[in-house]
Amino acid sequence: MTNLTKIIKLSQKIANSILAGKQPKALEKASIFSKEDKNYILSKLTDNKHIKERESIKKCIDKNHDWKHVEAKIVKPVKKVSYFKYAAVAAILVGVISIGYLKLTNVKQSDSDNAIIYTIEKGVDKAILTLEDGTEIALEKGKEIKTSHAKSNGEQLIYDIKEKDAGELVYNYLTIPRGAHFTIQLADGTNVKLNSETQLKYPVNFVKGESRLVELVYGEAYFDVSHSSEHHGASFKVLNNNEIVEVLGTEFNIKAYKDEAHIYTTLVKGKIAVNIAGKTHLLNPGEQSDFDTKGKSVVIKTVDSYNETSWKDGVFSFDNKSLKEIMKVLSRWYDFDVEYKNNAIKAEEFIGILSKDQKIENILISLKDYGIIEDYEINGKTIILN
Known part of the structure; x- marks a missing residue:
């Protein structure tokens, strides 16, 4: 791994810590910097005086004008992404972190931007709970509810920790719409974080000693499973489409959206067995199974589990993702549709970290500033990119 790659990976972890208001432990443990370097970096990132100085300097930079000078000296033009990759390293450590640290919500916009009435909001805690009799209950922040098996404060749904000796299981559904997320604690103590546009089917309690089976009907979920030793050796299984994870x-983490042909299962801790079409694949931490539901092929690969699961910590972490892939992720969280005036930009790649707690306009302005898009327009619930 090159030093540049190490810096990029490290910057992602530092950004996540500071955006979450935590001490950046990844920087403390980093071996590529001396103690003096670490103190200097931390000071530059978190000191308000330095942050304001960078913001002031940034306003004086004409990136388009300066880039034209660079392009004029290049014999053969390179893809725009190459330029952005290096700019993104600085953006992660200076721009994104600084803005996140100061909790800025407003950015300077052009007169044309100010004339637009924005109707796209960031995601919130929201879900629909479907009971065993078909009754639907809306769960949302600030609204407390209680059923015969569970209770919710509007941010989390918690089931009574209870096992039954035998009998038929009763199932509930939790559905997360676009522009939302939610957390649930199952009756065995397992915690599940559900991403936008996701549905989970599960029993209101489990049978003692029998496998604990839930179904990720569609969408994305992060599972922190209660150990089998606490449940008479009973394993925990997640069913999705033609895949069973034990x-x-x-x-x-399992990512299995209805509009995507691949199911991605990423292991963070422990060990899991992924059964696809009768064949079992064992995963170790940091590995991911990529199941092509159309081609019926399976690929096991090593990934950065942080990038695959950062959504649960309030952060989008993109590592060489195309604009098309990025906009699909953002559209679920902010609940919008996207149109492209220039299809060529769909392949432009992005590397960096974005807080989920900011306005979509801020993200679009960042994409524009770094040359990923030339311009954008917001029309109701549709974003048009050029």
Whole structure:
């Protein structure tokens, strides 16, 4: 791994810590910097005086004018992404972190931007709970509810920790719409974080000693599973489409959206067995199974589990993702549709970290500033990119 790659990976972890208001432990443990370097970096990132100085300097920079000078000296033009990759390293450590640290919500916009009435909001805690009799209950922040098996404060749904000796299981559904997320604690103590546009089917309690089976109907979920030793050796299984993931006690992520042909299962801790079409694949931490539901092929690969699961911590972490892939992720969280005036920009790549707690306009302005898009327009619930 090159030093540049190490810096990029490190910057992602530092940004996540500071955006979450935590001490950046990744910087403290980094071996590529001396103690003096670490103190200097931390000071530059968190000191208000330095942050304001950078913001002032940034306003004086004409990036388009300066880039034209660079392009004029290049014999053969390179893809725009190459330029952005290096700019993004600085953006992660200076721009994104600084803005996140100061909790800025407003950015300077052009007169044309100010004339637009924005109707796209960031995601919130929201879900629909469907009971065993078909009754639907809206869960949202600030609204407390209680059923015969569970209770919710509007941010989390918690089931009574209870096992039954035998009998038929009763199931509930939790559905997360676009522009939302939610957390649920199942009756065995397993915690599940559900991303936008996701549905989970699960029993209101489990049978003692029998496998604990839930179904990710569609969408994305992060599972922190209660260990089998606490449940008479009963394993925990997640069913999705043609895939069954079996665990004893671990943390993993499943991404299985209806509009995507691939199912991605990423292991963070422990060990899991992914059964696809009768064949079992064992995963170790940091590995991901990529199941092509159309081609019926399976690829096991090593990934950065942080990038695959950062959504649960309030952060988008993109590592060489195309604009098309990025906009699909953002559209679920902010609940919008996207149109492209220039299809060529769909392949432009992005590397960096974005807070989920900011306005979509801020993200679009960042994409424009770094040359990923030339311009954008917001028309109701549709974003048009050029």
